[in-house]
Amino acid sequence: MTGPEPITVLLADDQALLRAGFAMVIDSQSDLKVVEQAGNGQDAVAAAGAHRPDVVLMDIRMPIMDGLEATRRITEDPALSKTRVIVLTTFDTDEYALQALRAGASGFLLKDVLPESLLEAIRTVTAGGAVIAPTTTRRLLDATLREPHHRRSPDAEQQLRLDRLTNREREILLELATGDSNTEIAHRLFVSEATVKTHVGQVLAKLEVRDRVQAVVFAYETGLVA
Known part of the structure; x- marks a missing residue:
């Protein structure tokens, strides 16, 4: 008897080393599987359409097409209605996280996220939840939205x-x-x-x-x- 299908993940980041690190963490879990990697937003949109992953880990700042536009295209595609996007950001410098949420992302993580928190976030959004609990996330939303x-x-x-x-x-x-x-x-x-x-x-x-x-x-x- 085979077990349930693993949660499929697409990694989109222009830093190959960072993608490799995330892939190593994700593929270490029996219930998670990286199905594709992309180095820019345009390739991420294409890969999402081809593989229909459960979750996309999306960097914000990428060449050709940034993560904001890529997120918007993925979340607005009816064929990808079950795909959830988590954007990756640097809290002190990346002011675009809120725009990503408005574009349809299910949350965001800091790039220095702990491995166990990354895995939990992927499982959470797949189950219909959202990555908004960490104090840093609430602080960013609060600071930005209260302007x-x-x-x-x-x-x-x-x-x-x-x-x-x-x-x-x-x-x-x-x-x-x-x-x-x-x-x-x-x-x-x-x-x-x-x-x-x-x-x-x-x-x-x-x-x-x-x-x-x-x-x-x-x-x-x-x-x-x-």
């Missing part, structure tokens, strides 16, 4: 989506903005984890967003999170 030129009132379409939410679902959306897990949210609200998971699913469906990260960006951009 006045990023904040605005919801437009008519966004307001319609917000109006679909029940009071409890709005509360769950605010909890998601903390970056905490379903378990942590359940503990704080004195409900079961299954109940939180159900509410999260309803929030994503009503807001018409791909995952938790997109829901958090939506909450900040519409001013729901002050």
Whole structure:
């Protein structure tokens, strides 16, 4: 009897040595497999279309086509609706992480991420979660989204989506903005984890967003999170 198919990963980074390091870590796991590597965004988009990986680890700054445009093309392709993108960034210098989230990425990691955290992130987004929990991630979102030129009132379409939410679902959306897990949210609200998971699913469906990260960006951009 054969086991479940491994989670497939595409690596996109213009630094071959970094790709090799990530590939070594990923391929060391029985449930993960690197199916292709790309040195620029254009090749990453082509490889994603050819292999339809579960996850793309996407560098931001690459030649020919950067990771932002590559992320946008992958997440907007109906044939790749099950592919999740995690962008790689350097916290102190890369100001484009938020743009990547807006382009449809399911999260981002620092390039000096610990191997076990990298593996956990890949499994998390494959399972429908998002990489937004680390303190550095929350700090970057907070610092960037709270800048006045990023904040605005919801437009008519966004307001319609917000109006679909029940009071409890709005509360769950605010909890998601903390970056905490379903378990942590359940503990704080004195409900079961299954109940939180159900509410999260309803929030994503009503807001018409791909995952938790997109829901958090939506909450900040519409001013729901002050």
